Amino acid sequence: MDNYHQHMYVPGAAIESPKTKWIWRVFWILLIITTVEVSFAFWNEGGRHLPLVFQKWFFITLTLVKAYYIVFSFMHLGDEKFNFKLTISLTSVLFVYFIVLMMFEGHAVHDIRLIIPDFIIEAHQMHGGAEH
Amino acid sequence: MAHTATAAPTKGIWGGGVAPFNISYGKMMMWFFLISDAFTFATLLISYGFSRNKYADAWPMADNVFTHFPFYSGHIKLAFVSLMTFILIMSSVTMVLAVEAGHRFDKKAVVKWLAWTVVGGLFFLGSQTYEWYHFITGTHEGKAIEVFANGAWSEIMVNGANLTYNEYGHQLFANFFFFITGFHGSHVFSGVVLNVIVLIMAMNGTLERRGHYEMVEKVGLYWHFVDLVWVFVFTFFYLI
Numbered sequence: 397m398d399n400y401h402q403h404m405y406v407p408g409a410a411i412e413s414p415k416t417k418w419i420w421r422v423f424w425i426l427l428i429i430t431t432v433e434v435s436f437a438f439w440n441e442g443g444r445h446l447p448l449v450f451q452k453w454f455f456i457t458l459t460l461v462k463a464y465y466i467v468f469s470f471m472h473l474g475d476e477k478f479n480f481k482l483t484i485s486l487t488s489v490l491f492v493y494f495i496v497l498m499m500f501e502g503h504a505v506h507d508i509r510l511i512i513p514d515f516i517i518e519a520h521q522m523h524g525g526a527e528h
Numbered sequence: 529m530a531h532t533a534t535a536a537p538t539k540g541i542w543g544g545g546v547a548p549f550n551i552s553y554g555k556m557m558m559w560f561f562l563i564s565d566a567f568t569f570a571t572l573l574i575s576y577g578f579s580r581n582k583y584a585d586a587w588p589m590a591d592n593v594f595t596h597f598p599f600y601s602g603h604i605k606l607a608f609v610s611l612m613t614f615i616l617i618m619s620s621v622t623m624v625l626a627v628e629a630g631h632r633f634d635k636k637a638v639v640k641w642l643a644w645t646v647v648g649g650l651f652f653l654g655s656q657t658y659e660w661y662h663f664i665t666g667t668h669e670g671k672a673i674e675v676f677a678n679g680a681w682s683e684i685m686v687n688g689a690n691l692t693y694n695e696y697g698h699q700l701f702a703n704f705f706f707f708i709t710g711f712h713g714s715h716v717f718s719g720v721v722l723n724v725i726v727l728i729m730a731m732n733g734t735l736e737r738r739g740h741y742e743m744v745e746k747v748g749l750y751w752h753f754v755d756l757v758w759v760f761v762f763t764f765f766y767l768i
Contacts, residue, residue, distance in 0.1 A: 404739035405633040412632045416625060423621045430617070434610050437591065437767055452768050459763040463756055470624045471752045472745075480549040480559075487563055491570040495764065498574045502581030 422469045429458050460492065558746050562753045565715075569757050572708050573764050579700045580768075588697035590766045596662045609766050612655045613758065619648025620755040623723075627748045630741025635730060638744060642727040645751065649720040656713045663705065664688045671695040705765070712761055715754050722747045 433455055440446050467488070468474040473481055509517065549556065580587055595603035622644040629637035666688025673693055674681055686693045689702035696702070726735075726747050735741050 405736055407736075409633070411634045414625075414628060414632065414634070414637065416628060419621060419624050419628065423617070426617050427614070430610065430613055433763070433767060434606055437606060455763050455767050459759060462759050466620070466752055466756045466759065470620055470755075471749055472627075476551060477549045480551060480556075483549075484559060484563065488566060491566060491573075494570065495573050495577050499577040499581050502578035503584070505578075506582045506584055 418469070422465050425465055426462055429462050433458055456492070456496065463488075552742060554742065554746050555749065558749045562749065565753065566757075569708075569711070569760070572704070572711065573760060576704045576708065577764065579698075579704065583698045583700065586698040588701055593663070593696050594659060594766070596658075598658065606766065608655070608659065609762060612652060612659075613762050615648055615652050615655065616755050616758050619645050619652070620752055622648060623748050623751045627741075627745050630735075630744040633736070633741065635733070635736055638730045638735075638741060639727065642723060642730060642744065646720055646723050646727060649716055649723065649751075652716055653713065653720070656709060656716075659709070660706075663702075664690060666695050708761055708765060712754070712757055715757065719747070719751050719754050722750060 436451070436454065440448075440451055442448075443451070467485070473484060547553070551559075591605040594609060595605055597604050597607050622641045626638050626641035626645060629641060666686075668687075670685045670687040672683050673686055673695070675684055675693070686695050688695055689705075691703060691706065693699065694702035726743050729735050729743060730741070735743055
């Protein structure tokens, strides 16, 4: 038997009663965060009350909070050794960093197309730099 | 477990038979598979984030596109995606309840909660089919778009979206929708298949005879990952 299996099933042994309070606590947290996200999107539709930039960061932050609860509670990463937590979470955080990074990059490319005069873009397209 | 030979004490820490991080081989490999899977999802979301901002002027707002709701003839924003999110969170909860029951060797509870997880997964797949159907069919009015065929530009009326045209806006929006939700949907599908296999194993008593319910934990990890990806798709595709 492996050293990490703390105990094995003994036939006929009494079954303990379930301890599920923490599961439902995490469930309510996830549900409330999702409800907040959706109602915020309705309330601030098209940036009526607050700038859309703020809305983006707000949603990304709440998503990371949700991801933390799913990975550390539901997937039991919180019970693993510290170095294993690092192995998984550092890698995953870099994904989100890169998504946000490329959102900024796309925004910059969009703005640069507004600054460059049209005839330069057209000349570029005529020489095979096809767009769209 | 029968197949793991106990390491002789003389072999030392590099001689095998040692569990790194004190985590079982199967679970650790599942974690590493999930990380590698996350790479694929991340590339899709990274390129989505780039294109969405680059073509911001022609990009449709997702909550203006997906407004259908079953048994309701009007249009309602975000409601159906929120329902899908709720279904997936709920099935994640039933999965974690199955894992908890496995820790207590409660065969009946494992079977019950795994079965509910399968039901949740099937509901989610059905919802996705509904969403794809409405996106592909499109609005009644349709939209006139310019197409280049036989050496000349002409205007045609299109309804809905596919990989060649998109009535709602930029073509990449449709492509990303099909690729991201399609890739996620195929993960949900394989997750349901794995859950059914483990459900049958639990029902037959295979896991009980094995002495532990680690198989439930392993498919549980995969299932939670699918839920986790949906949380990100929900934010980056539908909300932002």
